[in-house]
Amino acid sequence: MFRFVVKPVLAAAAFAAIAATAQAETRTALVAGGCFWCVEADFEKVEGVTEVVSGFAGGQTENPTYKQVTRGGTGHLEVAEITYDTDKVSYAQLMQLFFRSIDPTDAGGQFCDRGESYSTAVFVSNPEERRMAEAAKAQAEDALGQEIVTPIRDAAPFYPAEAYHQDYYKSPELILSRFGPISKADAYKRYRKGCGRDERVRELWGGDAPFAGG
Numbered sequence: 001m002f003r004f005v006v007k008p009v010l011a012a013a014a015f016a017a018i019a020a021t022a023q024a025e026t027r028t029a030l031v032a033g034g035c036f037w038c039v040e041a042d043f044e045k046v047e048g049v050t051e052v053v054s055g056f057a058g059g060q061t062e063n064p065t066y067k068q069v070t071r072g073g074t075g076h077l078e079v080a081e082i083t084y085d086t087d088k089v090s091y092a093q094l095m096q097l098f099f100r101s102i103d104p105t106d107a108g109g110q111f112c113d114r115g116e117s118y119s120t121a122v123f124v125s126n127p128e129e130r131r132m133a134e135a136a137k138a139q140a141e142d143a144l145g146q147e148i149v150t151p152i153r154d155a156a157p158f159y160p161a162e163a164y165h166q167d168y169y170k171s172p173e174l175i176l177s178r179f180g181p182i183s184k185a186d187a188y189k190r191y192r193k194g195c196g197r198d199e200r201v202r203e204l205w206g207g208d209a210p211f212a213g214g
Contacts, residue, residue, distance in 0.1 A: 025086045026050060029094050030057060030123040030158060032077040033102045034110025037188055038197055039080040041169035042101050042211040048088025053081045054168075055160040057123060063159055069117050078117055081158050091129060095122065095136035099150070100205045101212075104140055107149040112195040120150040144204065 033039040036054035043052045056064050059075030069076045082094060102120050103110060109118035122137075124130040133152045141148045160166075171184035179190070192198065198212040205212070 026083055027086055027091070029082045029084065029091060029129075030079055030125075030155070031082065031098050032058070032079045032119065032121040032123075033098065034078065034113055034118045034120065034197070035191075035195070036078040036080050036161065037165065037168045038192060039101070040167070041188070041192075043080065043082050043094075043097070045211065046084075046089060046094070046097065048085045049082055049094075050085060051083040053083075053160050054165045055079055055081060055158050057156045057158050058121065058153065062157075066161055066165060070115075072115060072117065074117075076117060076159075077119060077121055078161075079121075079123070079158065081160075092132040092136065095133050096139070097210050098122065099136055099140040099148070100208050100210055101201065102150070103200055103204060104137075104148045104150040105144065105146050105204070111197045111200055122150065122152050123155050124152055125155040143208070 031039065033042075040052040040054050043049050055078075056069050056074075056076040057079045058077045059069070061068060061074040061076065064074050064076050068074050069078065084091075084094065104120060107119065109115050110120060122133045124133050130152060137148050137150065137152065168184050169188040173184050174181045175184055175187060177187055177190075182190075198209075201209045201212040
């Protein structure tokens with residue numbers, strides 16, 4: 001009888017290749033947390049997150065511009081697409097961090113930014129993501145003792161924002177502001193402080209706020 005035998009060395013190499021592929025798996029999470037500059041700045045600090053891209057999702061207009069979305073009428077929210085290494089951080093952990101990085105009790109926008117495009121949401125791609133997002137939302141509601149209005153929505157097409165908005169929070173590029181020429185990074189810091197984001201998040205979450213240091 002013919003028998004197929006895998007040599008130990010070849011078998012070990014095959015299993016090592018499979019393990020390496022599994023460890024290197026990356027996925028994406030899509031969230032709306034108000035100003036996408038801030039969500040990008042927050043989540044690029046998380047170990048296991050490899051990239052965060054600012055953009056738009058949830059509306060009807062294809063390939064919208066920033067001006068179209070902020071003007072209203074497109075139905076889109078400012079969102080961040082978070083790419084992460086599943087071997088280092090889980091979707092459930094990202095959801096825990098997300099709810100504690102926003103004001104999930106505010107249905108009218110976030111902090112100083114008002115209107116539909118700045119409202120919060122989690123966009124899920126499958127039942128498992130929905131289960132984990134709903135669990136994180138329920139835990140946040142229990143922790144605050146308040147109604148959480150952030151919806152868990154079905155997946156929607158993601159449209160990256162213009163290059164001008166990517167990595168805004170750390171860009172040395174100079175822009176003209178009411179303070180004169182300053183870098184985008186400095187403008188971002190002034191904006192974040194003036195908008196009261198960290199102050200409100202600390203008020204809600206206290207020591208459980210993962211990014212409220214700025």
